[in-house]
Amino acid sequence: MGCNALAESKNASVIRKHLGYDHIPGHWAEPLNHFHREHFNPYINFHRPCLFPVPHTDHRGKVKKRYPYDAMYTPYDKLKSLPNADTFLKPGFTFENLDAIALAISDNEAAKQMNEAKRQLFKTIFEQDCKAV
Numbered sequence: 066m067g068c069n070a071l072a073e074s075k076n077a078s079v080i081r082k083h084l085g086y087d088h089i090p091g092h093w094a095e096p097l098n099h100f101h102r103e104h105f106n107p108y109i110n111f112h113r114p115c116l117f118p119v120p121h122t123d124h125r126g127k128v129k130k131r132y133p134y135d136a137m138y139t140p141y142d143k144l145k146s147l148p149n150a151d152t153f154l155k156p157g158f159t160f161e162n163l164d165a166i167a168l169a170i171s172d173n174e175a176a177k178q179m180n181e182a183k184r185q186l187f188k189t190i191f192e193q194d195c196k197a198v
Contacts, residue, residue: 112175
């Protein structure tokens, strides 16, 4: 899968679920970037579980993907499960530092904080855009 296909897949399944399909004008890019950096990305990476495919060969020899519940991880937990996972970290990052972020709050609390930040962001956008009209 190419990078563009991966980005579009994430847009369809993750971003649009939370932000919707409406156009958001470009002058809101900085508040949106701040929301993603501070709230959305940490929630997605450390607290939102995802199903990961497990290849299975059927009786005809065709490889199919299955998504069993025991292959459900957060993206961070999946990264940690990979062989030599520490080699994928950027310089200066350690699993100890990342564990501290992941364990600082519960998954439910992370979802609450992200949803509240999203609510405030949309409230600001809606109020400002209504004043402009």
